Every structure is written in structure tokens, then in C-alpha cells.
Amino acid sequence: xxxxxxxxxxxxxxxxxxxxxxxxxxxxxxxxxxxxxxxxxxxxxxxxxxxxxxxxxxxxxxxxxxxxxxxxxxxxxxxxxxxxxxxxxxxxxxxxxxxxxxxxxxxxxxxxxxxxxxxxxxxxxxxxxxxxxxxxxxxxxxxxxxxxxxxxxxxxxxxxxxxxxxxxxxxxxxxxxxxxxxxxxxxxxxxxxxxxxxxxxxxxxxxxxxxxxxxxxxxxxxxxxxxxxxxxxxxxxxxxxxxxxxxxxxxxxxxxxxxxxxxxxxxxxxxxxxxxxxxxxxxxxxxxxxxxxxxxxxxxxxxxxxxxxxxxxxxxxxxxxxxxxxxxxxxxxxxxxxxxxxxxxxxxxxxxxxxxxxxxxxxxxxxxxxxxxxxxxxxxxxxxxxxxxxxxxxxxxxxxxxxxxxxxxxxxxxxxxxxxxxxxxxxxxxxxxxxxxxxxxxxxxxxxxxxxxxxxxxxxxxxxxxxxxxxxxxxxxxxxxxxxxxxxxxxxxxxxxxxxxxxxxxxxxxxxxxxxxxxxxxxxxxxxxxxxxxxxxxxxxxxxxxxxxxxxxxxxxxxxxxxxxxxxxxxxxxxxxxxxxxxxxxxxxxxxxxxxxx
Numbered sequence: 001x002x003x004x005x006x007x008x009x010x011x012x013x014x015x016x017x018x019x020x021x022x023x024x025x026x027x028x029x030x031x032x033x034x035x036x037x038x039x040x041x042x043x044x045x046x047x048x049x050x051x052x053x054x055x056x057x058x059x060x061x062x063x064x065x066x067x068x069x070x071x072x073x074x075x076x077x078x079x080x081x082x083x084x085x086x087x088x089x090x091x092x093x094x095x096x097x098x099x100x101x102x103x104x105x106x107x108x109x110x111x112x113x114x115x116x117x118x119x120x121x122x123x124x125x126x127x128x129x130x131x132x133x134x135x136x137x138x139x140x141x142x143x144x145x146x147x148x149x150x151x152x153x154x155x156x157x158x159x160x161x162x163x164x165x166x167x168x169x170x171x172x173x174x175x176x177x178x179x180x181x182x183x184x185x186x187x188x189x190x191x192x193x194x195x196x197x198x199x200x201x202x203x204x205x206x207x208x209x210x211x212x213x214x215x216x217x218x219x220x221x222x223x224x225x226x227x228x229x230x231x232x233x234x235x236x237x238x239x240x241x242x243x244x245x246x247x248x249x250x251x252x253x254x255x256x257x258x259x260x261x262x263x264x265x266x267x268x269x270x271x272x273x274x275x276x277x278x279x280x281x282x283x284x285x286x287x288x289x290x291x292x293x294x295x296x297x298x299x300x301x302x303x304x305x306x307x308x309x310x311x312x313x314x315x316x317x318x319x320x321x322x323x324x325x326x327x328x329x330x331x332x333x334x335x336x337x338x339x340x341x342x343x344x345x346x347x348x349x350x351x352x353x354x355x356x357x358x359x360x361x362x363x364x365x366x367x368x369x370x371x372x373x374x375x376x377x378x379x380x381x382x383x384x385x386x387x388x389x390x391x392x393x394x395x396x397x398x399x400x401x402x403x404x405x406x407x408x409x410x411x412x413x414x415x416x417x418x419x420x421x422x423x424x425x426x427x428x429x430x431x432x433x434x435x436x437x438x439x440x441x442x443x444x445x446x447x448x449x450x451x452x453x454x455x456x457x458x459x460x461x462x463x464x465x466x467x468x469x470x471x472x473x474x475x476x477x478x479x480x481x482x483x484x485x486x487x488x489x490x491x492x493x494x495x496x497x498x499x500x501x502x503x504x505x506x507x508x509x510x511x512x513x514x515x516x517x518x519x520x521x522x523x524x525x526x527x528x529x530x531x532x533x534x535x536x537x538x539x540x541x542x543x544x545x546x547x548x549x550x551x552x553x554x555x556x557x558x559x560x561x562x563x564x565x566x567x568x569x570x571x572x573x574x575x576x577x578x579x580x581x582x583x584x585x586x587x588x589x590x591x592x593x594x595x596x597x598x
Contacts, residue, residue: 030089030138033062039175042083042168046314055158059170061139066132067177069115072275074180077109077137080173080347084143091136100378101143101168102150102345102366103385109177143169148374150382152343152366153309153562165311165563172318173347181275183209185268188278190392191434192242194286194297197251199240205268208234211275214267219244219252224262242284253297254283254394256337259358261394283355283394287435289449291496294436294552302591303397303553305362306331306569307503308339310346311562313572317344324350327574328359331559334569334580335587338397340502340555343367345386354395362555363390364400364441365424368407371417375407383424387431399428402440404454405485412444412489422447441502443485446492451475454503455482456557458526460540463504464547471550474499498552501545506557506567509534511577535578539586546590 041048043059067075077088083101087094090112098105114133145167147156155164187204203213213236216226224244229236242262243250252260261281268276288295295301308327312319319327324347331339338360345366354361365386368375390396401424402408408417425439425447439447442454453474457463466481467474475495477486488494508527528534538556545554560568571577 031060033060040171040173041318042170042172042316044166044169045316053166055145055167056169057142057144059141061171063137064134065137066134067113068132069113070179072182074108074110074182074184075113076178076180077107078104078176078178079171080104081345082141082171083168084149085141087140089138100382100385103382104389139171141170147369148372149378150366150368156369160564163565166316168317172316181268183207183211183268183270184276185266185278188392190282192282192284192394194251194253194284197242199242199282201238201240203236205231205234209270212269214269215240216265217242218263222246251284254285255296256358256360259283259356261355282392285394287397289436289498292498294498303338303360303500304336304587305338305340305360305553305555306336307342307555307558309342309558309562310344311560319350321349321353323574324353327559328353328357330570330576330580332357332359333584335584338362339559340364340400343403345389348389351390351393351395355393359395360397361393361395362398362400363396364403367403371408376420379424383427384431387428391432396435398436398438398450400438400441401425401428404442405440405444408440411440411446412486418446418489443480443483443487445488449497451487451497451499452502453480453487453499455480455501456504456506457482458537460544463541464544467548467551471499499550500553501551502555503557504545504554505538505541507534507537508567509577510566531578535582538583542586543589
């Protein structure tokens, strides 16, 4: 007999696109896969290897993989984001489905995997040689790109327009297979309290086993504390006192200026035997508001944010770790202490980099655009996973649930829409009361922890005149001269919330990079080809915002140029358009970077 061939490397991710017919949408018969794609890029972008802008509502993926299975272990297939609805098969057997294009989901695929003996439909070839058997993963994705599903900044028209961009369809964040014990930790919420010097842990396992959870906290390799608790009904809720005697205050605090992170290791045991292990981290920091100021770790804190859409040239919404790190480092070099992640739910890797590098993140839910029962159901479906994804990241400072009344365009007068936004606010506060929540960013606000205002007035003097000395009028709902919208819906006027200008600037400039001069480019204000004039405008507008006596922070639009939108401080290649030291000097001209004395 011929010598058996070595196991082949996993096949490339194969892609097949269905024609846009109802029959194709409803079919679960696997197609003949005849193209390849680089996952996790949407096929609409060059880095996917497909780079086809044409809209296909149904796409299929196929990949072969091997896994060396171990007795007593379970195998979890994780998807971080697939836009929009998908069905999953392994070895021809249906595993499950998921609807929602921005949030993670997971399937326990243990019983679907082939063993060396060749079950789960395997033909057994090579099993006698003890080699891992190939498994076939098939994913079908359906994305109708409807305006009542959360789209974020994806265009729902045939072409890009204004500040809406190329569609994202299919797998656009990471996919991985995870090995766990038979009993494993499947949910974990860690909530720090600086005021009480403790970390509150809410942990759950996947079953009702009589198990214990052991934990050990350390800082850069030095032990801090350890202990154990028992699961009751599959859940353990407990506090860990945090006392670090090597720290001046007894706790090492997380802040953008000093992003200290504690390591924490968990071990799940049954009858003293380890069955699952998880390593993680946390940051000790408190976020609060007294109704007029915002505090970080009991110190008044002025927020200097950049609006960050997280788009990458030739890659769309999918950025590598190196690209995200580069963006954060550039934003910090320009003097910003955080970013408002706009209309996108970022990857855990990106959020980790915010944690590790010390960069505040506002987490914003992607908008849908057509109010009705479908919009309500679609947003409610993904909201819990959106909150769960961010809850353990210390850099996440606030949740933004709606933007500029998108999807609730009649919220100023429609009680149904007001009630819906309020319901999102209260769900977020119930799930995570440790953070600030913005119901509808920009104007026509209902329930909110911050009065957030958008104003793209290109005249700095007029911008200042709009707000300076008018705190009571603004909070009472005076219409914006730019948008004509009131700050609050009638009946929601709230004087006891801090005020921020969370969108302004957006000065258009096409210089830099190879994005090129394009006839359809878009931005705010009068155009100029002189970078010195652009910086002068940015300075004047930012100094005007920082001069508003009751304003506790701002968010400048924006980090990078994105497709036809050319108002970034970085270009399409994510390189500086302007001298970063000049931008930094603007931000340092008032409200000392970092902590300021109360």
C-alpha cells in the first residue's frame, strides 16, 4: 500500500455568492465553492482578495480544518461579528444560526467534530494511522442591508453618499475554535470600585455542576490576593478586596495617564480537579458625574476625544492589531485622551489596546434608520451582547445608544420613539450601572447622563456665542442655530447633567496620502488647499469649545479620512496630515491634559 499522505493544511476560505433570488436565500443546499477569500474581510474590500463592490445578499463560506481532540474537553466555535444573519454547518450537520451583524456569538460544536475514528459523517480515511480527521465548516450569510437593521455607516443605497460608505457583508471579525473543560466558565462580569477598594465578580459556568472557582490576582508578576468560592446554581457572585501595599494609595489606578492593569487567573475545579482555566485582567477605576462635572477616580476630568469610525483603506471595518495600535498612538501623540468609537462595535483586540495603552473609549451602538417593529426587535436582539462585550474593558467610559435621532427621526414629538430610547437607556443602566449612558447623542435627547451637543459651525466666534453664558437656555432646550434641533425633547429638559460638545470641527482637507482628490469628497466648512489655514481653523474652533465655561469635554470630527469623507486629522493611509505637535499644542492650551484640580 502506498504511504499515506500527511494531513493537508486547512483549505483556503472558499467563497460562493448566490444570485439575489428568494430561492437562493431559502436554500440550504451547499453550492459549488469556486472562489477564495481572506477572512475576516468583507468581500467588498480589496484585502478580502475578492474586491467586488456589487451587492450580493447571500454569500457562502467553506473551510476545512483539523483539531486534535482530547477526552473530557469541549470545543466552542466563536464568531466575533458576521453581518448580518448566518447559518452554520459542520460536516454537513446544522449547528445553529445567529442574527445581528455586530456582536459575538458562540456554538458548542463538540458533538459535530470528527474523531480519529471517523464519526460525524467522516469516511474514516486515515483514521487507522491516528491522524486528525478533516472537518468541514460551512457558513451561509444573508444580508439584505435593510434600513431597519443596524447598519452603522454602511450605505443602504446603491452607492456611497454623504458620510455613508461601502457595505460590509459577511464575516468581518475573527473566527476561532476554543478548547475548554466539560464544565467551563461561560460568563464573567468584573466591576471595580475604587471607593470601596474591591472588585465585584459575577461568574457563571455552563452547567449546574458542584464546582468551585479559584482566583489569583497579581500585578506584573507580584501576587496581590487569592481565594476561592463555590458555584451555586451555576453562578458565583463575590467581592475581591484589592489592597496593593506597593502602591501609594493602596490601589494602582487605571487612567489614560497611568493605565495600570491587574492580572487575574481563574481555575474552575470539580472535586479538587481543575477542569477549566481562564486568564484575564482588570483596571481599578471609577467613573462618576455630580450633575455638572465628570470624574475619573474621584478627580475632575476633562474629556478630549476624537470621533473614530474605525475604517481602514482596502479593508473597511477590519483593522489589524498593528493598525489599531498605530491609530491610538497617533491620537495620544496629538493630545487626545480618548475616542468615541462611532457607529461600530470594535473588536476585543482593539478594546484591549485602549485598555493597555490608556485611551478612553466611548462605545456606540450602530444605528438603524427606519423606525418600526423590525428596528425595535433588531436593536433589542443585539443590545445585551453589545453591553457584555464592553463591560470588562476599563477604557470603556460611556455607552452611546443612538446618534442624532437616526432611526427615531420623530423622537421630538413621538412618544413611542421616546419610550424606546428610554428603554435602551434603562437596560444599559440595569446591566452596567458603573458607566455613563447617552441615550441619543447630539440633540433631541431623552434619558441621558450627559447633555451631548453637535455643532459644525465653521465660524469660531459664532460657535462660542451659541453656548457661552447660555447654560440654562441650552439645557432648557434652546434650538441649535445650526441644526434647528432642541437639546432635549419636551418634558426631558434636565439641568443636572454635564454638557459636552461631542461633534464639531470636521474641517475638510484632501492633502496627504494617496486617497487623491476626488470630485465626490465630502466634509464640513469651506475648502482650502493650505494646511496652515486648516490647522488655524482647527485651533480657533477647539479654543472656542474649550472656552465654554460649563462644557466638560469635546469630541472632534474626526480621526481619519474615510472613503469620500476627507475631514480626518489622519489621511486614508492613517498617516498624519498635519504636524502632531501643532495639534497637541492646541489641546494643551487649556484644561490641563489628564487630572485637573477641583
